[in-house]
Structures are given as structure tokens and as C-alpha cells.
Amino acid sequence: MSRKLDTDHQVAPPSCVTWLEQRGITAGGYSDWSAEGALDLMEAKDSATGNISVSVPGLHLGDNIEAREKHAR
Numbered sequence: 001m002s003r004k005l006d007t008d009h010q011v012a013p014p015s016c017v018t019w020l021e022q023r024g025i026t027a028g029g030y031s032d033w034s035a036e037g038a039l040d041l042m043e044a045k046d047s048a049t050g051n052i053s054v055s056v057p058g059l060h061l062g063d064n065i066e067a068r069e070k071h072a073r
Contacts, residue, residue: 006042009050016059019070023061 012033020026042050060067 003048004046006045006047006050009038009042009047009052011038011052011054013054016054016071025061 014033017033038050042048059071
């Protein structure tokens with residue numbers, strides 16, 4: 001069986017959702033995101049691998065220093 005590559009697998013880690021909510025911003029409807037749910041979705045769509053990207057609105061809200069210090073790993 002052929003397995004697919006998800007080239008834009010959206011994630012919204014809880015720490016990022018909290019950070020956004022503290023600023024009055026919802027994480028594009030991903031506030032209930034979980035790693036387990038993401039893996040379930042990949043299985044349902046027959047995806048073997050997912051290249052992750054952070055969900056809208058992202059992690060940069062105009063403050064370069066804050067974005068770098070809070071989110072760079």
C-alpha cells in the first residue's frame with residue numbers, strides 16, 4: 001500500500017494556543033489540537049509523514065524579539 005506525504009500538516013501546540021489566547025487571538029480553530037488527534041488524522045488519510053507548519057495566525061505578531069525568544073528552539 002502506498003503511503004502519502006502531507007506537505008502542509010497544520011499544528012497548534014497547546015503552549016502556542018495559550019500564548020495567542022492571552023493576546024485575544026484564537027488559533028484558527030485549532031484550540032483542540034493534540035498530537036494524538038494529528039496522528040489519527042494522518043492514519044485516516046493514509047499519510048506516512050507530515051511536514052509540519054504552525055496553524056494560522058502563526059507565531060509572529062509583529063515583535064521579532066518576542067517571536068524569537070518565545071518560539072525558536
